[in-house]
Amino acid sequence: MGSKWRKLKLVLGLDSCVHIPRAFDDSSSSSSAAARFSGGISPAVVSPPGDTSGYRPSTPTPSSSGLRLPKSGPKSPKGTCAICLYTMKPGQGHAIFTAECSHSFHFHCITSNVKHGNQICPVCRAKWKEVPFQSPASNIPHDMARINQVSPRDEGWTTVIRRLPSPQGEAGRQISSLYHVTEPAVFDDDEALDQQTIISPHKNETDHNVVNTVEIKTYPEVSAVPKSAAHDAFAVLIHLKAPHSGTKPDIDGNSTGSSPVENSRASVDLVTVLDVSGSMAGTKLALLKRAMGFVIQNLGPSDRLSVIAFSSTARRIFPLRQMTDTGRQQALQAVNSLVSNGGTNIAEGLRKGAKVFADRRWKNSVCSIILLSDGQDTYTVNSRPNSGTDYQSLVPNSIHRNNGMGMQIPVHAFGFGSDHDATSMHSISEISGGTFSFIEAEDVIQDAFAQCIGGLLSVVVQELQVEVECVHPHLQLSSVKAGSYQTSLVANARLATINVGDLYAEEERDFLVTVNVPVDKSSDEMSLLIVRGLYRDSITKEMVALEEASEVKIQRPDVRNGELVVSIEVDRQRNRLRAAEAMSEARVAAERGDLSTAVSVLDTCHKALSETVSAQAGDRLCVSLSAELKEMQERMANQRIYEQSGRAYVLSGLSSHSWQRATARGDSTDSSSLVQSYQTPSMVDMVTRSQTMVFGAPQNKRVLRPAKSFPERQRRQ
Structure with a gap:
């Protein structure tokens, strides 16, 4: 026995880690090995019975070059695989591998991870000196054959630990695993959609005869104007509110991978375009993987996900697949295989993302791209922000909003850290019809993603179009203030349309139109406008008036x-x-280096707001806007602060106000993160789920607070 053991050590290397069954000729050796293996592979060589060589296992020391998350950072709970997020218990037919850094994983999860080229712990980012691999028994020397068979599912395979070569000279040769993935020329390999019975969300749960549709309310500036008086720029508010989705996600933190939202909303095709350039190394990439794990676990089985990774070039590392249990596991393995290196080619990443949508054979009704980058595009955009750069070149024509191609695919862009190009990321989102979020603190990324998918997984209204028509024969529309939404005036300015597009469950929109009210002594009452709406039901696909x-x-x-x-x-x-107009004006001044003027514009607006009727009545939105303006003034204190965070903070605010949709702002630790005013209940639920998930929030983790910590939109009676 001792002779066999010494031969094995020579084959594998003295520091290799191999589990040896109690006896090779024991009829129960297979089950015995499974039990011992499920307890974790020792990170050092285990001396077999009868070995008198004097060799004893030594306590491994993690590589000094291995990057670590802070002690308060995310880590898996005991007994949970950090890759698939399922429990690890002995006797369940799954081998368990314990690495030299002491973290444990399902063996089939970690071997798949290693097969894709990853040689770093997915949890603590320590560089491993030994990695597990799986190989057919026929390819292993006779002395090694079946030495580590651990369960019936692994029949005919052996599991061994392979010593990695010295890292000396490896730095120049290390390439992200995405470059080794075979990529087809046409992305028509998307997984077919299952035909499932869909429950309509538009029936009231207590009264099935009541239809729950988009709500429209109108509010004139004042209720009466004397007959003999004219009123120029008379304002009328149009308020919209989407119906609820009918269900709420389970946020008890004990999810086993089931979808938080059932078949009461439209299924989603989501493509994530992720920056894995060299600047993402270490904690950034670890937190990105963790955030992607949360996204994957919260997509439903009818939702589909594809993953694009980009650095100097871009590759599709995961095709468009349904997030069934198998799909989730495969997606998690693909994400965990990512390694950072190279430059930043955002345009190529978006091109690949758009290609996934263009080439797919099957289509879910909701489509979106999530883009994350911590740097500046060094291949397409070569000039500094606001120096005349045409950011249109970053976005493929197929995903430009209002391009007439019938494919609405918004890009929700996330600028990560202080070095990203906020101007280009904001431009990308505006061109495509998405939002721009600024993630100042690295450890907020998961909550930011959670807020975004909380909305995407609750779309109940699509292609909403609002029509505003003048009723009185002497009226004309003088303005339609709808932010970034496309508007048009026709029929001599007597008719306006607003293309609203998709609405999340219970999401609200407010548009302000103005008319010139003439003198009219013919009646005691005047009809000004009539407002109509038409949209596509995201479940039935029918148009609803x-x-x-x-x-x-x-x-x-x-x-x-x-x-x-x-x-x-x-x-x-x-x-x-x-306030939004003041932010935009201040930003223009700041970009030309005139920070004193920018601060003055914001301060003037702040004072004007304090004198309004709503401010004097203690309106919460007005209080919020005032605090937001003050925060922006502080981030324009000098050029250095503005470059580091002020520009991104202002642009994410403008994005949120122009679309009336929640975005992540700054480090999101205080009440100045005011765009949470636009959070919907589904977003709040998903952010809460992120903060209370099974991993647990680190003690010092900054979080996107639920909407109750921020000014809520006023409830209209």
């Missing part, structure tokens, strides 16, 4: 009866638009 149009009327008394009360709803939205 709102049954009741909303008509706006005002009284026309002979004389003014007392002081007219301005609508608090209209005043609140005026303040929001005024």
Whole structure:
């Protein structure tokens, strides 16, 4: 026996780690080995019975070059595989591997990870000196054959630990595993969609005869204008609210991989375009993998995911697959195989992402790209922000919004850290119809992703179009303030349309239109506008017209009866638009280096807001806007601060206000992260799920707080 053991050591290397069954000729050796292997492979050589060589296992020392997360950083709970996130218990027919850094994984999970080229611990990022691999028994020398068979599912395979070559000279040759993946010329290998029974979300849960559709409300600036008076730029607020999705995700933190949202919402095709350039090495890449793990675990079996990784070039490392149990496991293994190196080619990453959508054979009704980068595109964009660069070249034509190609694929861009190009990321999101988030603190990335997919997994309205028509024959629309939403005026400015697009469950939109009210002594009442809506139901795919149009009327008394009360709803939205305009003006000044003017613009707006009706009434949105303006002033204190965080903070705010949709802002630790005002219940639930997930939040982890910590949108009676 001792002779065999010494031969084996010579074959594998003295420091190799191999589990030896109690006896080779024992009829129960297979089950015995399984039990011992499930307890974890020792990170040192185990001396077999009868070995008198004097060799004893030594305590391994993790590589000094291995990068570590902080002690308070994310780590798997005891008994949970950090790759597939399922439990590890002896006797379940799964071998368990314990690495030299003491972290344990399912053997089939970690061998797949290693097969893709990853030689770093997925948890602590330590560089391993020994890695597990799996090989057919026929390829192993006779003395090694079947030495580590651990369960019936591994029949005919042996599992051994392979000593890695010295890292000396490896740095120049290390290449991300994405470059070794065979990539087809056409991405038409997407997984076919299952035809599932869909439950419509638009029936009231207690009364099945009540249909829950988009809600439209209108609010005139004042309720009455004297007959003998004219009122220029008379404002009318149009308020929209999407129906609820019918279900809420389970946020108890004990998920076993089931979808948090059932078949009461549209299924999603999601492509993540991830920066794995050299600057992402270490903690950044580890946190990105962890965040992607959360995304993967919370997609439903009818949702599909594809992963694009880019550095100097881009590769599709995971095709468009349904997130069934098998799909999730494969996606997790692909993500965990990523290694950082090279430059930053955002344009190529987006091109590959767009190609996934263009080439697919099957289509889910909701499509989106999540883009994350911590750097500047060094291949397509060569000039500094706002120096005349055409950022259109970064975005493939096929995903430009309003391109007439019938494929609406918004890019939700996430700028990571202080070195990313906020201007290009914001431009990408605007061109495609997505949002731009600024992740200042690295450990907020998972919560930021959670907020985004919380919305994407709750789309209940698509292709929403709002029509505003003048009723009185002497009226014309003088303006339509709809942020980044496409608007058009026709019929001599008597008719306007607003293309709203998709709405998440219970998401709200507010648009302000103005008209010039003329003198009219013919009646005691005047009809100003009528508002209609048409949208596609995301489940049934049918077009739905709102049954009741909303008509706006005002009284026309002979004389003014007392002081007219301005609508608090209209005043609140005026303040929001005024603040957004001030942010945009201040940003222009800051980009030309005139920070004093930028700060002055914000301060003037802040003072103006404090004198409005809604501010004096203690309106929460107005208080929030004031605090946001103050935060921006602080981030424009000098050029260095503006370059590091001010530009990204302002742009993420502009993105949020222009689309009226929540984005991540700064480090999200205080009340200045005010765009959470746009959070929907589904977003709040998903962020809460992220913060209470099974891994547990690190003690000092910055978090995106639930909406209750931020000013909520006022409930309209």
